[in-house]
Amino acid sequence: MTPVASFFSLGLSLVAWHQPMKPENATTDKQVSYHRQIRPLVQVHCQGCHQPAKAQGAFIMTDHAALMKSGDRGLAGVVPGKPAESHMLEVMRPKNGKRADMPRGAEPLPEKDIALVEKWIREGAKDDTPASARDTVNADNPPVYGLPPVITTLDVSPDGKLLAVNGHHEVLLFEVGTWKLLGRLVGLSQQVQSLAFSPDGKWLGVSGGNPGRFGEIQVWDVQKRKLKVASSFTGDTLFGLSWSPDSRLIAFGGADNIVRAVDASNGKQVLQQGAHNDWVLGTCFSRDGKYLVSASRDRTLKLTEVATQRFIDNVTSITPGALKGGLQVGLVRPGKEKKMVKASSIAVASTEEKVYEEVLIGGADGMPRLYKIHRETKRVIGDDANKVREYPALAGRIYAMAFAPDGKIFAAGSSLDGAGFLRVVNAEDGKQVSQAEGQVGAIYALAFAPDGKTLFAGGFDGQVRVIDPATGKVLNQFTVLPGGPAAVSAKAGPG
Numbered sequence: 330m331t332p333v334a335s336f337f338s339l340g341l342s343l344v345a346w347h348q349p350m351k352p353e354n355a356t357t358d359k360q361v362s363y364h365r366q367i368r369p370l371v372q373v374h375c376q377g378c379h380q381p382a383k384a385q386g387a388f389i390m391t392d393h394a395a396l397m398k399s400g401d402r403g404l405a406g407v408v409p410g411k412p413a414e415s416h417m418l419e420v421m422r423p424k425n426g427k428r429a430d431m432p433r434g435a436e437p438l439p440e441k442d443i444a445l446v447e448k449w450i451r452e453g454a455k456d457d458t459p460a461s462a463r464d465t466v467n468a469d470n471p472p473v474y475g476l477p478p479v480i481t482t483l484d485v486s487p488d489g490k491l492l493a494v495n496g497h498h499e500v501l502l503f504e505v506g507t508w509k510l511l512g513r514l515v516g517l518s519q520q521v522q523s524l525a526f527s528p529d530g531k532w533l534g535v536s537g538g539n540p541g542r543f544g545e546i547q548v549w550d551v552q553k554r555k556l557k558v559a560s561s562f563t564g565d566t567l568f569g570l571s572w573s574p575d576s577r578l579i580a581f582g583g584a585d586n587i588v589r590a591v592d593a594s595n596g597k598q599v600l601q602q603g604a605h606n607d608w609v610l611g612t613c614f615s616r617d618g619k620y621l622v623s624a625s626r627d628r629t630l631k632l633t634e635v636a637t638q639r640f641i642d643n644v645t646s647i648t649p650g651a652l653k654g655g656l657q658v659g660l661v662r663p664g665k666e667k668k669m670v671k672a673s674s675i676a677v678a679s680t681e682e683k684v685y686e687e688v689l690i691g692g693a694d695g696m697p698r699l700y701k702i703h704r705e706t707k708r709v710i711g712d713d714a715n716k717v718r719e720y721p722a723l724a725g726r727i728y729a730m731a732f733a734p735d736g737k738i739f740a741a742g743s744s745l746d747g748a749g750f751l752r753v754v755n756a757e758d759g760k761q762v763s764q765a766e767g768q769v770g771a772i773y774a775l776a777f778a779p780d781g782k783t784l785f786a787g788g789f790d791g792q793v794r795v796i797d798p799a800t801g802k803v804l805n806q807f808t809v810l811p812g813g814p815a816a817v818s819a820k821a822g823p824g
């Protein structure tokens with residue numbers, strides 16, 4: 330239910346970071362390159378609506394061959410050597426005094442980019458995609474697995490029936506209990522970094538992308554298993570997706586140090602905050618949806634007002650050394666606290682319930698910490714006034730955390746030298762409820778079932794473990810390997 334951790338590890342081959350590829354200039358006499366110049370433009374401006382999982386106007390733009398084909402109107406997108414007959418070019422320019430038709434609902438491309446497309450078509454619209462960069466995976470040609478994927482993210486639907494787990498190039502939907510694979514949501518992103526069901530259960534939000542090429546936000550219709558929205562941002566993968574409580578907005582972080590939020594119904598950006606100075610890996614909304622909290626490798630947790638996009642405050646202390654490493658996860662605390670309202674010094678008149686306005690953080694130093702979202706006292710240099718509590722550190726770096734739905738206990742997962750550590754902690758008094766240390770591989774993803782009675786953990790070994798949070802025992806586990814053997818095994822538990 331709660332947004333799970335985003336994922337980052339330089340130690341894994343899954344994450345290879347390159348410099349974002351930028352389209353080159355149109356001014357030279359050099360032949361225009363499809364791979365280096367046209368494809369990146371299309372990726373940013375067109376692909377969200379013209380891809381196999383969502384082919385608007387029946388026109389696909391994700392590879393060279395598809396651009397040559399025609400869509401609903403029967404007009405070829407590109408006719409090599411003939412810009413005037415290429416429908417793709419036609420729709421990018423204003424016509425009959427009306428603004429350009431494409432990209433639909435967005436600013437037209439700058440004329441220099443359109444001129445680049447025109448020059449490429451005039452020169453014969455050649456395909457110079459290197460074999461290594463061809464990506465032919467889609468729903469009809471789903472990814473083939475040699476090994477199970479490293480699980481970087483998972484989430485349970487609010488009704489408790491579906492478990493969504495990242496695969497390669499896709500999200501896999503399993504039926505909770507039978508662990509049957511119910512759906513494969515194949516999108517454009519090779520890497521799925523984070524995913525979360527919307528609080529109303531209708532949508533599944535996904536952040537990911539192709540390293541060094543593009544970042545992407547996907548919104549899937551859970552019932553229909555259809556891609557509703559795909560939107561590109563930045564030249565690298567995106568992290569730490571979270572939903573606003575009203576299921577309208579999606580927030581996420583990027584390797585460009587910026588935290589963004591989009592309208593989930595159309596993928597349009599509604600918020601951008603650039604106060605971080607390192608990658609933003611985790612986001613969460615306050616309980617009332619008015620504020621966004623972002624966790625960054627820059628060792629700060631920042632508060633942004635959603636309506637104004639204004640950076641409000643550092644939630645954590647900004648004193649150097651206060652946090653020993655970058656932050657990975659920021660998680661808003663669900664549930665309510667009971668407060669005694671005293672009538673006199675001895676008699677309790679009533680108890681009132683108040684939603685928690687707290688956020689749990691974790692990262693490089695392995696120590697979970699609970700903070701108040703809003704500052705109650707004036708900032709004094711060096712203070713850490715919002716801090717509510719520190720919890721005993723886990724070995725290694727925390728990659729994942731999840732709150733039980735009532736906000737009373739949380740789970741934290743870490744990794745050190747390939748070994749995973751999982752601890753369930755009482756948020757109130759800091760006491761350990763259970764642990765599964767040493768029994769599980771590196772943990773990158775955690776989520777509680779909506780009834781709080783089971784905990785799902787995933788990580789390096791591609792196994793989903795179904796854990797009893799009260800005891801830390803593994804109740805069940807299965808391998809995420811679509812097309813592979815159905816490796817469901819009831820396990821008696823560790824030891």
Ligand code: HEC
Nearest residue numbers: 374375378385386388400401402403416417420431432433
């Ligand atoms: C927000 C969604 C969206 C984006 C982004 C978008 N399109 Fe479209 N496009 C559509 C829809 C919807 C249609 C079909 C309905 C129509 O033609 O009006 C369409 C149709 C088309 C068609 C006509 C297909 C046919 O034969 O009917 C072309 C060509 C096209 N788009 C090119 C582009 C190009 C080039 C870009 C990027 C510069 C782009 N589109 C970006 C939504 C989008």
